Amino acid sequence: MEAKKSLVNFFEGICIGCMLPAHPVKRTLYRAVTSLLSTFAALLLSIYQSTLEFHVEGENHLRILRTLQKNHIVAIWHTFVDAAVFCLHHRNLCIYSDHPRTQEYENSSVHFFREIGLKTLKALGFDVLDASLGKQSAGIINFIKKIQSGTPALVAPDGPHGPIYEAKPGVIYMAAKANSCVVPIGVGFSRRIVSSNWDDLSFPLPFSRVALVVGEPIEPSDDMSEASLARQAKALEETLDRLCFRANEILYGNHPKETTLPITNT
Template sequence: MAKRLIRHPAVQGMLARLVALYLRFVWATTRWTLVGEEHAHPFRDAPMILAFWHERLPLATLGWRLLSRRVPQAGGRRAQVLISRHRDGRLIANAVRPFGIDVVHASSSKGGASGLRGLLRILAGGGVAVITPDGPRGPVRVAAPGIAQLAAMAGVPVLPCAVASSRMRLARSWDRMRFPLPFARGIAVVGAPIAVARDGAEAALPAIAAALNEACAQADAMAGA
């Protein structure tokens, strides 16, 4: 009974609004620092690929708001994140929309290929794509080929990113997802861009994963997480 109730569209909509309100409260009560802002400046009016590990997805929402406010012209664009068409994906889409993030839905029948094509169109138009390379099911911190393929096909480097808070709760999920708490110190890290050659997608994956791990370690250390 409880599961059916949670799946109801009206309940899903209410939950999404509550999540958005909570994230706004966290945003307003957190002292934010952006590290590596200079790495994003060359892309302020050009296509961008931002990568976060799936465990940082709630924090990434706030990280994008910080980046879009600190980097001139980035704030004029909405980020596009690839999400499944599962009901949880719809809830996430409604929750993050107020933070300047829209959703590209991956087809349940065609897998990630349809989502990849959608992100390619967005990048071709000068947009911002957000990827969680180990999502939605893992393994944790293992980058799937899609992000490197996207970067190679679009000719757009990957910016490895991480966000951490001095006050977080870890979920009992496969990736121990981090949920920020209010009244904290927040650190967002943007790493150096990683260019991916047209025929070098597979070879670029270890560098992307290593850069994401480094960004997470730096953000956690600075936040005291």
């Protein structure tokens, strides 16, 4: 089924994986060094976050879902995944984690830096499901089961390779299978650095303003046909774009701001 293929492609390369050295001494050193560096990275990110000014609109949508204990998946464009690290780290969101299953990767040093990133995310409060220890298909199934059990998740509908700002049906398919809704979030930065990646990955500059607009939860349809999934993905795409425009209105327009705060645990 095309939807299942899309779901697998959706997770390819999203996230962070690792490969431990075989020698026990090297393995212990590897873990110690990556843990130390990730702790330092988490500290730096926390200091960095304290310089940002956050404007949040639609927070009640998430509060209601938590009160009702409703399974949900937070959807944010790949461009703004960095914003999730700063703004959503206290919500116990689960992130799917894997690495390329190639010999080239196994022989590279990339996994070392990805291991640091994985541990940094955990230190910041994210729940990272590491699928690198088994088959990728099993990892996706476990990810869906984790959402079913009540752990909210964070995904980028246009990941992992784009095209940019085009939602794939995988997130809708996964939400239906996990008996959850999709919560779209639009983001805007007053000042940012943009990478040269396909996704224009953006980083807010220190002392800049960050706007988040949380949209109404989207319930997936019972119709799981390819045509239906494509329509729902397109609707999600349009909603995310609208919320991002709204985020920029908050930053640059004359529209009232619902909330202004550094984000705290709730």
